Amino acid sequence: MPKKLSNTPSTQYMMAMADKSGKPLLAGKTYKLNIPKDMPVKQFWALTVYDRATNSFIYTPSERTTISSYDLDKLKKNSDGSVTLYVGPQAPNGLESNWIPTKGKRPLPAIRFYGPTDAMNNKTFKLSDFELVQ
Template identity: 30%
Template sequence: MTGLFGWVVQSGVVQGVIIGATLAFLTAILIMNVVIRGLTTEVNGWSVIPRAGRPGNGFLVRAACAKALPVVNVFEEAAYWKSTKDGAGRRLHGRHDYVLRFPKGGFPPNDAFWSLTVADLVGYATRNPVARSSVNDRSEFVTNPDGSVEIHLQHTAPSGQEQNWLPVPGRRFTLMLRAYLPAATVLDGTYRVPRIERVR
């Protein structure tokens, strides 16, 4: 066994295979990143990939979409918007407070339901004192006099606005907005998710 191990360590062939495999992997990642940028539409700091999940996508497109959104339905079944930055292009971070303001009737139009989820940069749910990692169409929001709803995205509870609070971690984070059975205005790109505004 020692002799075999020594041969593996000293073999130029084995080392070449390892180096070649590593370079191939890194090249594949770079290519997929280029492909996914070409498929992504970004509006108001939110990115969306309408072609994700389509059975007719080629191998490279499927691989790139799987890297960006590992498990997704076709766009007609579920629309996914993702954001890691506010409306001004600054990275989302828990040391700041944000507001996502939906005008009256401005939640993602759908024939099923919608949800807004906060996660870390890997995509895992984050812990918080109220065990709330998402809000959705069943949440009992407090509305403004004009009918709009402001969702407060911050690390600590907003005074007097706890009902509209979606806690974020005290570090960088990601937001994912989903609409299941999205309406025609989502499918044709007419509907736009509002900007995330940094208020502190």
């Protein structure tokens, strides 16, 4: 729950059902999403991946269903300060900290914006689309 409510939406969600080429996100595939350094949030952002068949968490031995801005100190960052997150059955080599496992399930990623800024509310912010890795 957001710490403070405002006149504008206090939380906003974006969900992905397709990759940047418009193809549905598929089970057994790995996708990446670039999260810019300056996300349009006053509080935090969080990417959670659900099972498209059940709309519930995908539980794995790692118990990781979500990566958020609270995890930034543990993530490998790009040279511009952004982070690339991965969703799929296997982590890319050396990028386990930036990965949410899907256990072969069809992913339904949702990114939440807590305390979205005007850039989010007036739709001037555009998050990149998921991109197929393999």
